[in-house]
Amino acid sequence: MELVRDILDKQIRGRDDEKLGKVDGIVLELRDGEPPRVAYIELGSATFARRIGRRFERWAVGINRRFGIRRARYRIAFDRVTDHKLDVRVDIEARRSPAFAWEHWVRDHIIKRLPFAK
Amino acid sequence: MKKKDLLNVALGIITSIGGFLEVGSMATSAAAGADFRFDLLWVIVFSTLCLIFLIEMSGRLAAVSKRALADAVRERFGFVFTIIPRLLEIIVNLLVIAAEIGGVCLALKLITGIPVAVWAIPVGVVLWLVLWLGTLEWIENSTAILGLMTIAFVVAAWKLHPDPHEVLRGLIPSRAPHDSARFWFLAVSIAGSTISPYMFTFYSSGAVEEKWDEESLTANRLTAVIGMGFGCLMSIGVLVVSAMVFAPRNIHIDSYEQMAVILTPALGRWGFPLFVGSLAVCCFGAAVEIALATAYMIGQTFGWNWGENSEPTKGARFALTYTAVVVLGALIMTTGLDPMKLTMFSMALTAVILPAVVVPFLLLVNDEHYVGEHRSGWIGNTVVVVVVIVASLIAIVAIPLELAGGS
Numbered sequence: 001m002e003l004v005r006d007i008l009d010k011q012i013r014g015r016d017d018e019k020l021g022k023v024d025g026i027v028l029e030l031r032d033g034e035p036p037r038v039a040y041i042e043l044g045s046a047t048f049a050r051r052i053g054r055r056f057e058r059w060a061v062g063i064n065r066r067f068g069i070r071r072a073r074y075r076i077a078f079d080r081v082t083d084h085k086l087d088v089r090v091d092i093e094a095r096r097s098p099a100f101a102w103e104h105w106v107r108d109h110i111i112k113r114l115p116f117a118k
Numbered sequence: 119m120k121k122k123d124l125l126n127v128a129l130g131i132i133t134s135i136g137g138f139l140e141v142g143s144m145a146t147s148a149a150a151g152a153d154f155r156f157d158l159l160w161v162i163v164f165s166t167l168c169l170i171f172l173i174e175m176s177g178r179l180a181a182v183s184k185r186a187l188a189d190a191v192r193e194r195f196g197f198v199f200t201i202i203p204r205l206l207e208i209i210v211n212l213l214v215i216a217a218e219i220g221g222v223c224l225a226l227k228l229i230t231g232i233p234v235a236v237w238a239i240p241v242g243v244v245l246w247l248v249l250w251l252g253t254l255e256w257i258e259n260s261t262a263i264l265g266l267m268t269i270a271f272v273v274a275a276w277k278l279h280p281d282p283h284e285v286l287r288g289l290i291p292s293r294a295p296h297d298s299a300r301f302w303f304l305a306v307s308i309a310g311s312t313i314s315p316y317m318f319t320f321y322s323s324g325a326v327e328e329k330w331d332e333e334s335l336t337a338n339r340l341t342a343v344i345g346m347g348f349g350c351l352m353s354i355g356v357l358v359v360s361a362m363v364f365a366p367r368n369i370h371i372d373s374y375e376q377m378a379v380i381l382t383p384a385l386g387r388w389g390f391p392l393f394v395g396s397l398a399v400c401c402f403g404a405a406v407e408i409a410l411a412t413a414y415m416i417g418q419t420f421g422w423n424w425g426e427n428s429e430p431t432k433g434a435r436f437a438l439t440y441t442a443v444v445v446l447g448a449l450i451m452t453t454g455l456d457p458m459k460l461t462m463f464s465m466a467l468t469a470v471i472l473p474a475v476v477v478p479f480l481l482l483v484n485d486e487h488y489v490g491e492h493r494s495g496w497i498g499n500t501v502v503v504v505v506v507i508v509a510s511l512i513a514i515v516a517i518p519l520e521l522a523g524g525s
């Protein structure tokens with residue numbers, strides 16, 4: 001497996017086939033005397049903003065806080081990845097995960113208040 | 119090919135005929151015909167050839183890799199790389215959707231006399247309701263079938279009996295007979311209106327939503343070639359009619375109001391309603407596609423749930439994005455901007471950004487990892503690279519010259 005080609009920036013899907021987001025970052029664990037191992041995949045606005053610059057990361061964290069979203073980044077343990085051929089599939093219920101915090105916020109604060117919202 | 123595929127090809131072709139012509143192609147072709155008679159016909163043909171390759175490529179990428187365009191670009195080139203092309207595309211899409219909303223408002227103004235700026239918000243609301251309540255299939259089929267009235271331009275061109283030799287001569291690339299700055303500005307505006315990046319996003323996203331696979335490749339190829347080929351005929355029809363109606367009278371097209379009589383000499387009292395109907399339906403259809411394409415692109419870049427067929431509460435961020443695009447487009451038109459100038463400028467700007475959007479796309483459809491054995495051939499690659507880069511370079515030079523009014 002090549003981490004950047006096969007994992008980074010790929011679509012993440014939960015066990016219910018819902019889209020959680022993209023793999024915005026990969027967290028490696030360094031171990032004494034052993035090769036590093038992939039500990040987590042990470043997603044969220046703070047993670048992708050950091051790839052542009054630290055200042056953007058601070059902005060992302062601030063915006064999340066302003067809208068009451070507690071976690072600007074969300075880590076998923078790599079051992080929950082079940083497949084990564086087409087998409088990265090994780091053994092997680094997407095809609096109940098913190099990855100859906102913004103989706104729920106937009107739905108509850110804007111979409112549901114518009115006419116004919118189903 | 120299966121019966122279902124044949125039906126899909128037929129629908130795809132109708133969609134292309136009905137959906138090809140929008141405010142950009144109409145305005146640029148009419149202005150080109152009025153100012154330079156048939157001299158810019160070759161630009162429509164070359165741009166359509168490039169579009170055929172690009173549409174076929176976007177369908178092939180979706181069918182084989184199961185990824186829509188923006189999705190695949192982010193995955194292959196990474197988040198940081200995608201930011202600039204996506205931002206450019208969002209800016210251009212906002213300008214183009216404003217121009218399309220302006221086109222619908224103008225059609226309404228021609229009927230009622232009520233100014234464009236007043237119609238902008240009501241048109242935006244109807245547009246949003248269609249997106250909010252409709253499904254992808256319903257939207258595609260209804261705008262496509264209504265859009266078939268643009269065939270009126272081809273019928274009018276036929277009835278005006280243009281000199282076939284002159285028309286054929288127009289298909290051969292030529293230099294500007296006079297006013298080079300205007301000539302090349304119109305050339306890149308035609309290219310920008312034909313090779314619209316939102317069309318690849320929309321087409322590839324539709325292919326993923328409709329679950330295309332490798333068996334759909336023949337249908338994809340036929341749709342691209344026949345559909346876009348027929349669509350090109352509509353643009354040629356507008357240019358030829360304009361060249362026959364306006365050029366002999368030395369009328370330069372500076373506003374849509376001048377275009378209102380374009381069909382009258384050929385079609386009599388049916389000319390005006392057919393022009394107004396074509397303008398309204400084509401612009402409305404294109405506005406729907408641009409709003410959706412922008413939402414698809416952003417949703418795919420960030421990995422959200424996206425799809426016109428899902429309910430707004432199931433894809434809340436996706437629904438919010440197309441809502442925002444419609445609101446911003448309508449707001450731009452309330453400022454009283456001249457819709458014709460906005461259309462011409464946004465079409466030329468589209469030509470400028472083409473390489474940023476098309477080059478990564480081209481690399482993807484040549485990457486075995488994504489399209490396996492279905493990589494693009496050298497002819498398609500060459501045509502796309504040459505047309506896109508030449509159009510962009512000319513646009514960079516022609517836009518400032520046009521704005522400065524020089525030649």
